[in-house]
Amino acid sequence: MRPHRHTELYRPCVGVALFNTRGEVFVGERIDTPGAWQMPQGGIDGDETIEQAAFRELYEEVGSNNAQIIRVADRKIRYDLPDDMRERLWGGMYKGQEQTWVAARFLGADSDINIKNHDPAEFSRWKWIALDQTIELIVPFKRDTYKQVIALFKDIV
Numbered sequence: 022m023r024p025h026r027h028t029e030l031y032r033p034c035v036g037v038a039l040f041n042t043r044g045e046v047f048v049g050e051r052i053d054t055p056g057a058w059q060m061p062q063g064g065i066d067g068d069e070t071i072e073q074a075a076f077r078e079l080y081e082e083v084g085s086n087n088a089q090i091i092r093v094a095d096r097k098i099r100y101d102l103p104d105d106m107r108e109r110l111w112g113g114m115y116k117g118q119e120q121t122w123v124a125a126r127f128l129g130a131d132s133d134i135n136i137k138n139h140d141p142a143e144f145s146r147w148k149w150i151a152l153d154q155t156i157e158l159i160v161p162f163k164r165d166t167y168k169q170v171i172a173l174f175k176d177i178v
Contacts, residue, residue, distance in 0.1 A: 088125040
């Protein structure tokens with residue numbers, strides 16, 4: 022059996038709970054995993070701040086960064102990738118991700134959302150849902166992360 026190339030490192034990442042005026046959050050269905058939905062998230066590039074990374078990810082995955090940051094979480098959340106995914110993602114460099122979550126208020130209209138804005142697109146469909154419903158839609162290995170995100174931002178709803 023070939024040893025994993027991943028280290029014990031966690032990829033620095035930002036996640037965004039993007040709230041609409043009804044207190045619902047944006048979720049997209051992953052193109053590469055039909056049936057798996059998630060909130061926007063992605064790696065932090067180089068010297069980006071958390072806020073810069075959040076706005077970039079919104080622009081890439083939602084198609085609009087017309088949002089206002091409500092709160093940046095005061096703690097990071099780590100999750101480990103399943104063993105079968107570690108070799109495929111990021112060249113096997115990371116054990117998982119360490120995310121800083123940001124709550125933001127979407128200031129645009131639904132017509133401003135364009136999930137095909139970035140090539141390649143990450144999502145095939147999108148919708149607004151209650152924050153606590155995200156647990157039912159997320160892949161199993163991220164459920165604990167989403168429980169923590171709900172606890173961090175439930176007062177915003």
